[in-house]
Amino acid sequence: MKKTYKRLMAGMLVSAIAITSLAGCSSSNKEETTKAPAAGEAGKTQAAKEEEKETTAAENQEPVTLTWLVGETSSEVDDNAEVVKMIEERFHIDMKAWQVDAKNFQENLNVRFAGGEMPDVLVVNNLSLLPTYVDGGIVGELPIEVIREKAPNYAKVADEYDDGTLWSTMIYNGKNYGVTNPMDAVPMAMFWRKDWLDKLGLEVPKTLDEYEEVLTAFVEQDPDGNGKKDTAGMAERAFNAVFGAYGLRCVTGGKPGFKVEEMQLGEDNVPFFPYIHPDAKLALAKLHDWYEKGIIDKEFITGENHGGYTWLSHSFMNGRIGLTCAQPYHYLNTDRDLTDEKTWGVCMRELKGLDPDAEIVIGPAPVGPDGKSGTEGWNLTGRLTCLTTQAASDPRKVDAFLAMLDAYYADMEYAKLANYGLEGIHFEQTPDGPVRLMEGVELRREGVLQCDFGSTVTFAKNVTPEKTEFGHKVTGNGYYRFNIPPVQEFSDVIATLDTLTEQAYFDMITGTKPLDYFDTFVEEFKKAGGEAAEKAVQEAYAAKVAAIGN
Amino acid sequence: MKKEKQPAAVRRKRKRSAEDWIVDILAYGIVLLLVVSILLPFMQVITISMSPASVVNKTGFHLIPTEFDFSGYRQIATDDNFWHSYLVTVLRAAAGTASGVLVTLLTAYPLAKTNLPYRKGIMMFVVFTMYFSGGMIPKYLLIKNLHLTNNFLVYILPCLITGFALIITRNFFMSLPPALEESAKIDGATNIQVLLKVYLPLSTPVMATISLWYCVHHWNAWMDNMLYVTKNSLYVLQYVIQTILANGQTADMEMMSDVIVHTETMKMAALVLSLIPIVCTYPFLQKYFVKGMMVGSVKG
Amino acid sequence: MKTEKKKGAAAPSRKSHRGFLGNLVYYKEYYLMLIPGLLFFLVFCYGPMYGLAIAFQDYYPLKGIGGSAWVGFKHFKKLFSDPFFVSVLKNTLIISFYKILVCFPAPILLCLALNEIRHLRFKKLAQSVSYLPHFISWVVVSGIIIEFLSPSRGPINILLQELGLEPIFFVAEPRYFRGVLVISDLWKSIGWGSIVYLAAVTGVDPTLYEAAEMDGAGRVKKILHVTLPALVPIITVMFIMESGKVLNDSFEQVYNFLTPSTYQVGDVISTFVYRMGIQKMQYSFTTAVDLFKNIVSFILVMATNYMARKTNDYALW
DSSP, rough: HHHHHHHHHHHHHHHHHHHHHHHHHHHHHHHHHHHHHHHTTTTHHHHHHHHHHHHHHTTSSSOOOEEEEEEEHHHHHHHHTTHHHHHHHHHEEEEEEEOOOOTTTHHHHHHHTTTTTSSSSSOOOOGGHHHHHHTOOOOOOOHHHHHHOOHHHHHHHHHTOOOOSSSTTTTTTTTEEEEEEOOOOOEEEEEEEEHHHHHTOOOOOOOHHHHHHHHHHHHSOTTOOSSSSSEEEOGGGGHHHHTTTTOOOOOSSSSSOOOOOOEETTTTTTOGGGSSSSHHHHHEEEEEEEHHHHHOOGGGGGOOOOOSSSTTTTTHTTTTTEEEOOOHHHHHSSSSTTTOOBBHHHHHHHHHOOOOOOOOEOOOOOBBBSOOOOOOEOOOOOEEEEHHHHHOOOOHHHHHHHHHHHHHHHHHHHHHHHHHHOOOEEEEEETTTEEETTOOOOOTTTTTTOOOOSSSSSHHHHHHHHHHHHHHHHOOEEEEEEOOOHHHHHHHHHHHHHHHHHHHHHHHHHHHSSSTHHHHHHHHHHIIHHHHHHHHHHHHHHHHHHHOOO | OOOHHHHHHHHHHHHHHHHHHHHHOOOOHHHHHHHHHHHHHHHHHHHTTTTHHHHHTSSSOOOSOSSSOOHHHHHHHSSSSHHHHHHHHHHHHHHHHHHHHHHHHHHHHHOOOTTOTHHHHHHHHHHHHHOOOOOHHHHHHHHHHHOTOGGGGGGGGGGSHHHHHHHHHHHHHHHHHHHOOOOOOOOHOOOOHHIIIIIHTTHHHHHHHHHHHHHHHHHOOOOHHHHHHGGGGGOOOOHHHHHHTTTOOOOOOOOOOOOOOOOHEEEEEEEHHHHHHEEEEEEEEHHHHHHHHHHHHOOO | OOHHHHHHHHHHHHHHHHHHHHHHHHTTTHHHHHHHHHHIIIIIIIGGGGGGGGGGGEEEEEHHHHSSSOOOTHHHHHHHSTTTTHHHHHHHHHHOOOOHHTTTTHHHHHHHHHHHHOOOOHHHHHHHHHHHHGSSSSHHHHHHHHHHOOOOOOHHHHHHHTTTOOOOOOTTTHHHHHHHHHHHHHHHHHHHHHHHHHHHHHHHHHHHHHHHHHHHOOHHHHHHIIIHHHOOOOHHHHHHHHHTTTTTOOOOHHHHHGGGGGGGHHHOOOHHHHHHTSOOOHHHHHHHHHHHHHHHHHHHHHHHHHHHHHHOOOOOO
């Protein structure tokens, strides 16, 4: 044994020498890279800044580089693409985009940051990331006065649609970091198999009870006429409408489960966890009852979607269920003429490809016993777009960014270019508004959707008025996403709460656990930090509202 | 082994015992079961890669293509970067495998010598790296400081050899009879000569194994491309495929944009296209697994 | 390797005579050969090793290790104090245990079976086919398997119903979930895993088979007394390595099969950590989790190696 130890020691010694020698050289590297941000926004960025200043002094006509990172799956832009050139000329910039793989997005982003690289414009998906970005020296300050001054058209719209918190959303430690956009969010729509309804002589249901009748008929009366009792009513995507009938926001997400990390803003303007609300027990009771009756497909556990595009519902397409939930545009851009292929959305095309006889109709969300109804919707204040410290410290970049933001609100032709691209190449103008062309184009690489601000209220009203009008016509009340103010108490426990809730909910729906377990679950949820998290979020939100009120 | 087995089989033909039958049934049964269980799902992959969406989205199995639609292949193969990246990947796999095998052999050989001092310490030094790593960020900084970014060598050097392949090779060397080396040394061979003339000819199976490992690693790697390379001309195949598949595919509701939906068809086409060469390499390596090599060496 | 102990006994005395430098000079050819390989490990593996410090910091990428605050064992405490940590650790260990039990011996069995096949074409084809699943990602594999096991459409359940039994939702039933993980892993890894054993089998001296035949050994006896013993060293080595993977669950696999219905039996460390990362940049936390897993792995490998040495003389080092 002794000799083994000796050898071991020798080996360790070698590695120790190696480590120290390398640590030596790597720490010098480290110093180089870390010194920079350690000295605030000075250091490396300063050096870069000075360099840039020199060049700007020398060649004032050189366009300023502006690097964007909008989505999780951006691709680099082709400098020769027409859209890129048009945008570059207009704002006198050299537009670049970062390509970061969606799968390990955060990890890859960190690596780039650590290497001292950053884009200029960064879209933050989740407000809870803002403190980390600010504290980490990545996101830089963008004072509201500057925004108001340089992007007056944007400011006007923002003021108009301000729900009282729009301007305070991006404030952290008393400073403003970036811009938010007033979005036109269309809630989810309920899609029925019209051919099934017609065959059974049923009307589109309106209340929760009527829903149950129709869905039961789907189970019992062989709507597809194949002589087998192999159909169900719905699966997990329609859950949110059942919760909506009890006044609650519920998000099931792409993969079957419940998104507990999304809270709901109550009518009294106080945020809360919908999943522990007493009324959630009623919704669960309904879902469990429907599960027992076969209305809910037993295979909802593995999900309606079996791969491919997330919003496809394979269960719906294959005639296993007769009701699903999606954005209106996923299936239809308009209800003008359903036989016209041009009005079909992605999911509709796939449905028709599979079953040419399938017909759909959009119905209202179910009305619950207390007259409540609604479906899930995305943020009304969204597309949280920040400037990094590198861009915030360069006035030319700030100006270019704000000019692009303002143009998106002021010039609808530009907005259309940034979002839809060029007519005939990237989209086709139809009586129902612009429709993207799918074949043979690489939108992102050609500069489309690389520097847009999404479906803002102005964009929705002016560029896609038909689509917007139709979307709101076929949907009702929306339970919109709430921007949770970042608090430590919340992010520390959210994974635990998520696991706890998803497990309990699935067990109660399938009957593995009795409904009375709900009370135990609520207790556990609160004890696991849910109560403290809820309280902390409520306080932080109240503080935000109060701050802007002054 | 092939040579040896043939007469044995001939002899057995005269009288096959119950034992022979049982062993055959078991062996063929196990292998046949596995082959079928693999081929069936694989046919689904191939079928989907050449079928229209209506077939792909239908639940159930699609083992034989009924309708053909090669749009998946077309979309991928018409991408400008695709064929160039194919070439880069072939070069990378060839260079990476060759250098990897060479360095592995050089390192494994001395470590197989039981009388080499500090051998165990060095082994610990290697094994330690199999379990501990500094993570992505320090590695990125290192590669940046070595000026390896946007350099073809970044595909080769940082993943030159693996501890696992090294250990397997070393173990193979250790299993060779020491008498071979001793007799060569008596004939006046140097250590290098022993490695080249005695060990190498005997090591074809293990070399084939580690070649396959390195080759497959290089063929499938794309994270290093994403992190360290921004020059289009150096993109590797898997990365180009990843970007084609990822382009415009977002489930984000806020994006509100009916961007391109890359169907399963396209994914499977990408999979099949990237698999063909690697599947074709195997039969070439395979002969080294089958040939009995001890026979010749013992004679010599 | 068998001779290791005997030779090893002579080595240290020689070594002590020569001293460190003396050894380097005496074995210079060997050490020269080692240089490229060891340099690689030194630069590319030990070079970035200082990054382990991130586990003890609240790390901000832009600030670097020098600029980030030290927080001691905060992230480890967070992991260990999580109410789900025990169950997640338990699931990880149980699934790994099953996998070692089933998926570790399977490639050896396949290797032995392939070795008994005398139709050379079939043998080659079978080998080529067997390693195909290694190249298909878990997303695709899980899709196929979920369809295959579907209670309404899957062939297995259609068969069960024909037999008058109730269909079973294998993927969603906690009772069967771990089985699904193990079998799917077996299917995906068996062929690729057998390559290393096939290489070892070719090293068997054919005269040994002849000698065994002379002694009147049947095929079973030849397998047990010639082929298998020849595989023991490589099996030992593979087992030692495998023992280090006990905590390294396969995220891609579990994530694609896991649903809330099976959290209680299938939620493993990596899937749970993934859920923790939804909200925040968790660079330090994930580094801490990895470090914890790797320390355990390393200890296990050392222990298994030690036991292997004690019992059968074959070991990694």
